[in-house]
Amino acid sequence: MGEGLPVAEEARSALEAARREGRPLTETERAIAGAEALTPQEALARTEAAEAADHRPGARRPMVINLGPQHPSTHGVLRLVTELDGEVVRDLHPVIGYLHTGIEKQCENKTYWQAITLVTRMDYLASYFNTHAYTMAVERLLGLEVPERAQYLRVVMSELNRLTSHLVWLGTSGLELGAITVFFYTYREREKALDLGEMIGGERMNTRYFQVGGCADDMPPGFERQLREFIAQMPARIDEYEEMLSQNPIWLDRTRGVGVLPADRLVDLGVTGPALRAAGVDLDLRKAAPYSGYEHFDFQVPLGVNGDAYDRYSVRVREMRESVRIIEQALDGMPEGRHIADDRKVVLPPRGELATSMEALIHHFKLVTEGFTVPEGEAYAAVESPRGELGCYVVADGSPKPRRVHMRDPSFVILQALRPMARGGYLADLITIIGSLDNVMGGVDR
Amino acid sequence: MGELRTIVEAACPGAVIGEAERAGELTIEIANERLLEVARFVKGPPLSFVLLSDLTCADFPEDPRRFRLAYQLLSLESGARLRLRVWCPPGEEDRPEVDSVTPVWATADWHEREVYDMFGVRFRGHPDLARILMPLDWEGHPLRRDYPLGGEEVQFTDAV
Numbered sequence A: 001m002g003e004g005l006p007v008a009e010e011a012r013s014a015l016e017a018a019r020r021e022g023r024p025l026t027e028t029e030r031a032i033a034g035a036e037a038l039t040p041q042e043a044l045a046r047t048e049a050a051e052a053a054d055h056r057p058g059a060r061r062p063m064v065i066n067l068g069p070q071h072p073s074t075h076g077v078l079r080l081v082t083e084l085d086g087e088v089v090r091d092l093h094p095v096i097g098y099l100h101t102g103i104e105k106q107c108e109n110k111t112y113w114q115a116i117t118l119v120t121r122m123d124y125l126a127s128y129f130n131t132h133a134y135t136m137a138v139e140r141l142l143g144l145e146v147p148e149r150a151q152y153l154r155v156v157m158s159e160l161n162r163l164t165s166h167l168v169w170l171g172t173s174g175l176e177l178g179a180i181t182v183f184f185y186t187y188r189e190r191e192k193a194l195d196l197g198e199m200i201g202g203e204r205m206n207t208r209y210f211q212v213g214g215c216a217d218d219m220p221p222g223f224e225r226q227l228r229e230f231i232a233q234m235p236a237r238i239d240e241y242e243e244m245l246s247q248n249p250i251w252l253d254r255t256r257g258v259g260v261l262p263a264d265r266l267v268d269l270g271v272t273g274p275a276l277r278a279a280g281v282d283l284d285l286r287k288a289a290p291y292s293g294y295e296h297f298d299f300q301v302p303l304g305v306n307g308d309a310y311d312r313y314s315v316r317v318r319e320m321r322e323s324v325r326i327i328e329q330a331l332d333g334m335p336e337g338r339h340i341a342d343d344r345k346v347v348l349p350p351r352g353e354l355a356t357s358m359e360a361l362i363h364h365f366k367l368v369t370e371g372f373t374v375p376e377g378e379a380y381a382a383v384e385s386p387r388g389e390l391g392c393y394v395v396a397d398g399s400p401k402p403r404r405v406h407m408r409d410p411s412f413v414i415l416q417a418l419r420p421m422a423r424g425g426y427l428a429d430l431i432t433i434i435g436s437l438d439n440v441m442g443g444v445d446r
Numbered sequence B: 001m002g003e004l005r006t007i008v009e010a011a012c013p014g015a016v017i018g019e020a021e022r023a024g025e026l027t028i029e030i031a032n033e034r035l036l037e038v039a040r041f042v043k044g045p046p047l048s049f050v051l052l053s054d055l056t057c058a059d060f061p062e063d064p065r066r067f068r069l070a071y072q073l074l075s076l077e078s079g080a081r082l083r084l085r086v087w088c089p090p091g092e093e094d095r096p097e098v099d100s101v102t103p104v105w106a107t108a109d110w111h112e113r114e115v116y117d118m119f120g121v122r123f124r125g126h127p128d129l130a131r132i133l134m135p136l137d138w139e140g141h142p143l144r145r146d147y148p149l150g151g152e153e154v155q156f157t158d159a160v
Helices: A009-020 A027-037 A040-053 A103-108 A112-119 A127-142 A148-176 A181-201 A223-245 A249-255 A263-268 A309-332 A351-355 A358-369 A410-422 A427-437 A441-445 B002-011 B032-043 B108-119
Strands: A063-067 A079-085 A088-095 A377-385 A388-396 A404-408 B016-022 B025-030 B051-059 B067-074 B081-088 B097-099 B122-124
Touching: A027 A088, A079 A427, A088 A410, A088 A427, A103 A112, A103 A404, A112 A127, A112 A404, A127 A148, A127 A377, A127 A388, A127 A404, A148 A181, A148 A223, A148 A309, A148 A377, A148 A427, A181 A223, A223 A309, A249 A309, A249 A427, A309 A427, A351 A358, A377 B016, A377 B025, A377 B051, A377 B067, A377 B081, A388 A410, A388 B051, A388 B067, A404 A410, A404 B051, A410 A427, A410 A441, A410 B108, B002 B016, B002 B025, B002 B032, B025 B032, B032 B081, B032 B097, B051 B108, B081 B097, B108 B122
Parallel strands: B025 B081, B097 B122
Antiparallel strands: A063 A079, A079 A088, A377 A388, A388 A404, B016 B025, B051 B067, B067 B081
16 A cells, blocks of 8 residues: 555655545556655665565566656656566556646637647647647537638648658657667658648648648648659658568567557557557548548558557558658649638738738737637547547637647557556567557647 | 437436537437446447547536536447537535446546546546546646646746
């Protein structure tokens, strides 16, 4: 129950809080309290004492090790309280919240259009997807129709974002397993893709290009040419990555058969995206519940067979090829028309009109100061992010500020699968599994 | 979409107390004490909402029932979505309670911990109801509407 341990301060107050409420410590609280109580020397002393008490040959007790929160291979600030028996992970408790910035609370205190800037910062590798889910939910509440050109622009930028996100994942999970070279290759392409984002949205990362009603601006001159050049060379680049990894004996040894869970267990744990598709479950929201015009595009949903880390790798690499195809089709079929809805009660008037039209100036002033009101109701809009279903639940109360904004972040949900996947495996495989799940802590903690 | 409600009502008489549809999203309101029963039914055939996408809460301090939980469900077979809505009145002692759906969908584990952490709603039968995003010894529930924005003490303020 924690008594008898040299309990650290946080754990002690948790214990006291539990006593006040008249309940025992929960499993996670106990794990954290136990880990917090021990310095490495104390942990070693405890293990040695336990070994000394148990004289049977080979008898060992698990050692509690804090993996993280600062650890290069945990993708940001993830802490794992790990019970190790030699190299074998007996149990582990993920401890999250180190990156919690209260974005959902902040959103409630901003107007609808201001909140877009905040939601981009949740899953920082997939900022377009965050804003896409959020704006779709608000548009649904407003009953606002998004012009077809804006939908296509959204598809182009979303798929470009999927590429940049997968490139980070591929580079860093290579790093984690000692394949350093691939990182330099993937970041070379990622830079070009980020430059394209800067061209169209003004920022390399955390772009607020998607607005309620459409996109902030049309494609600037030269953007299409540069994007076409980029996607023309991308398939050859993906071949390069595959040459380095797909047949690499070390990569195969480290990823095959690692982190497998049966498909129905994954569904039960709420796992979506490449991690689920690697186990052979055909769930892609772009196909299952098409949004933003995805039904117009011809693309495959790559599936795996075994659901191990290698299959997740293979699914993501094939997804990158499909993304390239989708961008190509979207550019070819880009409809004419407006890049944002023509509704002056919601959408900012064009900049040029402010100098000539009094009415435009008034609309602009009202929208920027007071914001637009959204009729009472609730909406849940989900998009297929690089990590799975990214949903946004918005509750409106008729005021210019949302009553509640909640992000269903795939990283948060996927991280629950880490414990059953890693239990009973080697510590080195734990690192592979974290890499293959591709969780982004900004999205987990929000 | 009204037929969904009829199916649920036939299997769990009296459990459905309301229905709302907006922009193609169907919401069924469930009586607090019947949630687990309804959850078991909608997960199995014929509806087979096997994936619990999301579980979250919204705070309405002006309403005596105050905490409104929303369960977003997805059927893998039909791609249909359904939202269950449950109110958790805080009562005299400020102890909003509802049954945990972790026995039905394992994914609810962390979602329910988050709702407990942020709103103070307790889930009966949850295996490990500890705070998840805030530190274990945190006081209060930050996403309640009466919890001040920027109300926490900033670390190292006295070290300037």
